[in-house]
Amino acid sequence: MKGDILLNAIGEVDEKYIISADRSGSRLLRTVLTGAAACLCAFVVAQAFVFAVDSGRICMIDGHLWFIYGELQHKGLCENTEMPPYREPAAAGSPSEYYDDPKALGASLTDKYGEYTPSAGDLVSYTDDALEKGSTELVHNGRYYVTDGKKVTVYEEKGSAAVIAEIDFPAIRMFNENRLVIFVGMSDDGEGVIVRAYDPSDISFKKPWYEYYISGSFEGMFGINNENMTSRYIVLTSTPQGKTDEGKTRLQINGKDINRDDESAVILGEPSTMSYISAITIKPITGDYSDRRKFYGDIETVFVDDHYIMPEVRSFDKERLTVRQSELYVFGHGISSGAGYPLGENCYKGKLSLGDWLGIDPQTSPSDSAKVTDIVSAKSCASGAFVRIIGTDSEYRRNSAPDTSVVAMTADLLYGDVRYRESEPISLENAVTDVTWSSGADITVTDGKQKKTLHTDFDGLSVSLG
Amino acid sequence: MEDDRIVDLYLERNEAAIEETSKKYGKRLFSISKNIVRNNETAEECENDTYLRTWGLIPPNEPRTYLFAFLARIIRNISLNRCRDDNRLKRRAAVEELSSELEECLPSGENTEGSFDEKQLREQLNIFLEGLPKEKRNMFMRRYFYGDSIETIARRFGVMKGTARVTLFRLREKLREHLEKEGIRI
Numbered sequence: 001m002k003g004d005i006l007l008n009a010i011g012e013v014d015e016k017y018i019i020s021a022d023r024s025g026s027r028l029l030r031t032v033l034t035g036a037a038a039c040l041c042a043f044v045v046a047q048a049f050v051f052a053v054d055s056g057r058i059c060m061i062d063g064h065l066w067f068i069y070g071e072l073q074h075k076g077l078c079e080n081t082e083m084p085p086y087r088e089p090a091a092a093g094s095p096s097e098y099y100d101d102p103k104a105l106g107a108s109l110t111d112k113y114g115e116y117t118p119s120a121g122d123l124v125s126y127t128d129d130a131l132e133k134g135s136t137e138l139v140h141n142g143r144y145y146v147t148d149g150k151k152v153t154v155y156e157e158k159g160s161a162a163v164i165a166e167i168d169f170p171a172i173r174m175f176n177e178n179r180l181v182i183f184v185g186m187s188d189d190g191e192g193v194i195v196r197a198y199d200p201s202d203i204s205f206k207k208p209w210y211e212y213y214i215s216g217s218f219e220g221m222f223g224i225n226n227e228n229m230t231s232r233y234i235v236l237t238s239t240p241q242g243k244t245d246e247g248k249t250r251l252q253i254n255g256k257d258i259n260r261d262d263e264s265a266v267i268l269g270e271p272s273t274m275s276y277i278s279a280i281t282i283k284p285i286t287g288d289y290s291d292r293r294k295f296y297g298d299i300e301t302v303f304v305d306d307h308y309i310m311p312e313v314r315s316f317d318k319e320r321l322t323v324r325q326s327e328l329y330v331f332g333h334g335i336s337s338g339a340g341y342p343l344g345e346n347c348y349k350g351k352l353s354l355g356d357w358l359g360i361d362p363q364t365s366p367s368d369s370a371k372v373t374d375i376v377s378a379k380s381c382a383s384g385a386f387v388r389i390i391g392t393d394s395e396y397r398r399n400s401a402p403d404t405s406v407v408a409m410t411a412d413l414l415y416g417d418v419r420y421r422e423s424e425p426i427s428l429e430n431a432v433t434d435v436t437w438s439s440g441a442d443i444t445v446t447d448g449k450q451k452k453t454l455h456t457d458f459d460g461l462s463v464s465l466g
Numbered sequence: 467m468e469d470d471r472i473v474d475l476y477l478e479r480n481e482a483a484i485e486e487t488s489k490k491y492g493k494r495l496f497s498i499s500k501n502i503v504r505n506n507e508t509a510e511e512c513e514n515d516t517y518l519r520t521w522g523l524i525p526p527n528e529p530r531t532y533l534f535a536f537l538a539r540i541i542r543n544i545s546l547n548r549c550r551d552d553n554r555l556k557r558r559a560a561v562e563e564l565s566s567e568l569e570e571c572l573p574s575g576e577n578t579e580g581s582f583d584e585k586q587l588r589e590q591l592n593i594f595l596e597g598l599p600k601e602k603r604n605m606f607m608r609r610y611f612y613g614d615s616i617e618t619i620a621r622r623f624g625v626m627k628g629t630a631r632v633t634l635f636r637l638r639e640k641l642r643e644h645l646e647k648e649g650i651r652i
Contacts, residue, residue: 002569002572003564003565003566003567003568003569003570003571003572004550004561004565005587006565006568006569006571006572006587007546007561007564007565007568007610008543008546009584009587009588009591010568010591010607010610010611011539011542011543011546011611012539012588012591013588013591013592013595013607013611014592014595015529015532015535015536016532016535017592017595017603017607017611018532018534018535018538018539018607018611019532019534019535020600020603020604020607021603021604021607021608021611021612022494022534022535022538022612
């Protein structure tokens with residue numbers, strides 16, 4: 001066939017096109033990463049945590065780092081990463097075999113998709129649009145932040161003239177992390193970036209949660225949550241620092257050379273262009289996470305479809321959700337199987353029935369998957385897995401009667417999540433006794449006397465029940 | 467191990483080169499072959515043949531900055547040839563599918579058989595690819611270099627299958643126009 005000639009000729013095109021296509025798939029990652037930006041300080045030296053960024057999703061399964069292009073494809077071991085203990089599923093229904101044995105899942109997927117173990121210093125590509133670039137204005141918790149490149153002004157809300165604070169920081173980009181607001185600005189010497197984060201609950205904005213200097217020009221950043229409820233974020237900068245004595249690309253943090261073989265740092269770049277990028281994993285070093293943890297609940301594993309078991313969900317920003325363990329309900333559903341399973345023993349100890357919460361049919365088992373499949377197909381895999389949570393709106397808003405104030409949430413779980421929406425809280429006279437999710441996107445809650453509806457058709461995140 | 471070092475191993479005639487190549491790129495190479503030959507055992511054979519062929523090609527070649535592309539080309543060629551030599555319809559079908567799609571790209575006309583220059587064709591393909599937006603270029607390469615199915619491409623690029631199909635169709639049209647304009651005749 002004459003087409004064969006062309007087919008052969010395509011095999012001889014310039015290497016850069018072959019390499020670029022090998023790394024392609026940016027739109028998916030862009031979808032996944034939207035809003036996933038933030039930074040929590042101090043790069044990780046002690047923990048061997050290798051990051052490689054490819055044009056796909058990243059998640060962790062049973063201690064393994066997976067790169068996903070729509071479906072699981074490559075796996076890299078994350079050694080020395082302390083993973084949460086596996087918990088037996090407490091739910092009724094029909095948990096899959098993988099739920100019983102996450103390791104079997106890993107093995108199965110390896111068989112199916114092959115294994116790829118990234119090494120520190122691996123060259124991997126990235127695409128500009130795969131990164132969260134941040135913006136010059138953002139809304140966080142209702143407040144409106146805007147930067148003019150010299151200072152950040154915080155308004156009561158967008159459109160309001162009421163200035164809450166002015167932060168003397170030359171932010172060029174801002175990120176909206178669930179709990180923190182993150183600013184990125186050029187350093188005074190013009191050769192690096194300053195990443196500074198504030199906890200907005202301190203409206204003085206005098207003391208940043210952390211501040212970090214990273215050499216190079218700012219390229220973008222994104223986050224991934226993982227173990228120990230610490231978010232781990234990557235700041236990408238170009239690396240104008242040249243070469244080390246060993247001839248390796250120099251990467252510095254706070255003026256200190258980081259050996260690119262150090263597993264906390266991976267040099268990313270595209271061989272064809274040699275445009276190296278520094279990637280640094282960082283995690284918080286301040287703040288008492290152990291204290292916060294008691295508010296968070298202890299969801300360690302969420303079963304999401306046959307494909308995913310995502311331990312990093314425990315790093316879901318539970319502080320923001322601030323539902324207490326006994327009142328937290330999680331339901332994951334996935335892409336193909338559609339079956340949903342309640343998770344965690346506390347789902348049964350809480351005041352709400354998880355089966356009811358699912359609302360597929362409160363009177364029957366949550367393993368009734370038919371309607372869940374409808375949901376899934378409505379959203380498909382581009383947006384991945386979702387979790388819907390309902391809990392009392394307690395600590396974060398410091399309500400006087402938290403048990404009677406209820407909020408519903410929908411979150412994208414691909415990363416354990418940085419993206420989510422929550423409904424306006426509603427108040428009941430007494431604690432919630434029952435929840436139904438009958439149709440549409442609304443959830444009805446009752447305290448036995450009153451019945452109220454939570455509207456959950458959050459833009460871009462909700463999945464309507466069919 | 468870095469590509470540079472792996473290439474050094476080949477140049478030193480150190481057999482660890484093959485082991486390191488396999489460790490770093492084996493799965494991806496296997497995946498390329500599998501897309502084409504659609505059979506695990508054959509893909510494994512192609513992968514092994516690729517290592518042997520690479521051993522023979524380095525030196526004189528020194529693909530320090532494009533080792534993966536170098537390997538990918540080899541395994542692709544080996545896999546395509548295996549399919550063409552294979553009488554089993556299912557395997558040949560994979561190549562014929564790609565081939566027949568690409569045939570649409572060839573300018574029509576009488577008495578044009580054989581009047582083309584391989585080097586010129588390759589150059590024009592590079593020019594064509596360079597002129598495409600990155601995402602479309604990658605889609606084209608995923609389909610016709612890596613042999614991805616439409617479904618896989620759609621998933622990879624986060625688009626509907628129909629969108630992927632239409633995009634590829636338009637790219638083929640565009641390639642045909644380009645080749646026609648440049649006077650490429652096959």
